[in-house]
Amino acid sequence: MQVVEPNPRKARVNIRAYIWFAVLIVVGLIVAFNGFATVQYGNVGLYKTFGKLNDNILSPGIHMKIPFVQSIIQVNVQVTKAETDTSASSKDLQPVSTHVAVNYSVDKAAAYKLMNNVGGSFDSVIVNPAIQEIVKEVTARYPAEDLIAKRDIVAGEVREHLTTRLAKYNLIVADINIVNFKFSDAFNQSIEAKQVAQQQALKAENDLKRVQIEAKQKVAQAQADAESLKLKKQEVTPELIQLKQIEVQEMAVDKWDGRLPSVTGGATPFIDVNSLAGGSGSSRAVSVPGTSSEDQSAADDAAAATADGSNSSNSSSK
Template sequence: MPVIEPNTNKPRFPLRILIWTAVIVFAGLVMILNAFATVQYGNVGLYKTFGKLNDNILAPGIHLKIPFVQSIIQVNVQVTKAETDTSASSKDLQPVSTHVAVNYSVDKASAYKLMNDVGGSFDNVIVNPAIQEIVKEVTARYPAEDLIAKRDIVAGEVRDALTKRLAKYDLLVNDINIVNFKFSDAFDQSIEAKQVAQQQALKAENDLKRVQIEAQQKVAQAQAEAESLKLKKQEVTPELIQLKQIEVQEMAVDKWDGKLPSVTGGAVPFIDVNSFGSTASQPAATESAAGEDAAASGDTAASGSAAADKDAP
């Protein structure tokens, strides 16, 4: 019989075995990788086994799970902002468009209840409709002007009502801000006209107060002047009047050049010549008396001569 020599080129392991080995190793790696899941910071995790949630709350970090059987869903528990625009009517039936921003968060301990009862889209299902309904309700309690003047009070009422509403779903309201109130153009024009009128009225009031103060100042000044004149009048005496007259006459004599004006339009100022002194007046009186005696003597002589002529033949 012929001897069959072994084939030295035949592989030591069959190719089929190598392929299955590679598949098993790959599957093992996949299983190992799927046996771990990471819960990100700011979130909590919930096991979901064949579509059913587990109430075990997972903290941030790496957690084991059954590959291809379990999954971990993450719930954001950080503060989240929800913004919405709401159209409503005020108490005086003015159309109002309100832009509201609400900061809220999910209660960590109640994440399972929220996700099991509402689901992951709770912001659109619960938060936004609640904001719009409550804003409309609160806006209808106030006239349009009060919505502007009492913005903080309105925001407080919205926050309180929204807190009670979202507490049913274990949602926490951290803060609320009314970003803007928007009214109709006609209402904005009326508000502007009213503000202008108020400013004009305030200006008129200030002008009136200023006039009153100035009048009071004038009255006070007049009273002070009258009081001053009264005191001065009490100081005037006959001796002071006579002294002032003498001073005026002396000033007139000092300025007089001894000539009377050639043309006068009124009375000549009176000058008391007796005040010049008794010495100047005595010679004038003596000369006047001598003149009168000479005139009398002349008249007597003339009378005697006339009588002698009459008696002569």
Template sequence: MNTEINPNVKKNVKWMSGLVVIVLIVLLLVLNGFSTVQYGHIGLYKTFGKLNNNTLDPGIHLRLPFVQSIIQVNTQVTKAETDTTASSKDLQPVSTHVAVNYSVNKEAVYHLMNNIGSSFDVIIINPAIQEIVKEVTAKYPAEDLIAKRDVVAGEISENLTKRLAKYDLIVNDINIVNFKFSDAFNQSIEAKQVAQQQALKAENDLKRIQIEGKQKIVQAQAEAESLKLKKLEVTPELVQLKQIEVQEKAVEKWNGQLPNVTGGATPFIDVDSFNQQSTIQSVQP
């Protein structure tokens, strides 16, 4: 049986194998000749380990395969969180959790990456936050750190903005997430608040008592003034008139019979006064 392969077939197989290899190489070169810069990033060419200062906007860009690469730098707002332990002005230990929103200056991406590198958050941002938080915290007593939280955060933000601007980093916002003090200090604050509340209650009670006392004095003065006016209004003429009115009502009700029993110095009817009034009424036209 003849098992020899036709030389033409061998030639065709070698040719086809070479063609496949060439196609694979071309595809590999084509695929490595393009790179994409993602949205919210800035790209930089890196040729044999050297950065090019030409920045690349988001999109597809050509590059030399196996020679060039494109590194991407995030220019979106990024959050860095740091825990810091420090002492207040009155030497109270304070643990602070700070969150900083920052971004990279797009115009200075090359300078940042060429001088610091992609680990700028660890190398620059976190140490700067810790140092500035300690510096600002030491200026305030522990109680003021709580009462003036916004002021403290504003001062930290101002100092951090100046520090990071040297490295082309922009501070967008800063938040003091938490101040944590020792248990002894927390208990002293709680006791002080309770004492202040009790003092405020006592002060309010005293004011209430004083107001009620003044109201009673005013009421008593008004009643005394009323009695005084009433006494001034009672004259002898008024008394006599009242007596006459009473006697007239008694006469109107009298049935002509004298009472069987009388007593006292005052008669049932003042006859003289009654006759005098009758005479006056008869004289009048």
């Protein structure tokens, strides 16, 4: 039986063929993967061929490109925040440090112009310098106190100027926020002292108003008392006076115990017997022993008043 020996040359050819086949597969895979690119959401793409930009705007998704010749750069068109610290002076020459946050975005349709004219670092080249310049310009128009009290107006003016400035570079300003105004310690102390003075002045004004109101209340109370007294005087009639006299005389009789005083001298009260009896005519005073001088005086006065009243009544009847 004849044995066939393997041909070493033929074996080497087969190995080389396998190697070349594997290399072609790898190269094909590399070329295939390099012929596609993905644009992420929130971005637009631009073809870059040998360093030159193409003005064709690519939307998010998968796009074909020439392998090893073209590349796709992505431009973020979402709202982006730029924060900047600015040092400026107010209208009254107070040093002011301002922290500003600006929300802006890239105009999709003008992404090619922005990247071709400015480049990818437009935030540091365009946005931040524009913010600082405009904030300094607007801050210099207001006194330091107005920067605090009119923050919304100041922010609106900064937004208006910044929108006009960035529109030249196809950047859209969405919103602006003045995060903080920082002043010198001396100015802060003066503001605090002014606020304290205003509070004290307000307290003094309130105290003055309170005193004025209390004075008006007292005047009103005095007028009311005077009016009440006037009405009471109008209510006093001769019949009321006569009734009071009778009450005084009855009180004097109630106090007499029926005994004559053991010591003579001093005043002895008199009681109008006719008045008590309801009779008419002249008054007749009766001395009531055992009564004091004060009661006697009151009784005398009552008797005299009764007599006068009776005379007046008789005169009227006549």
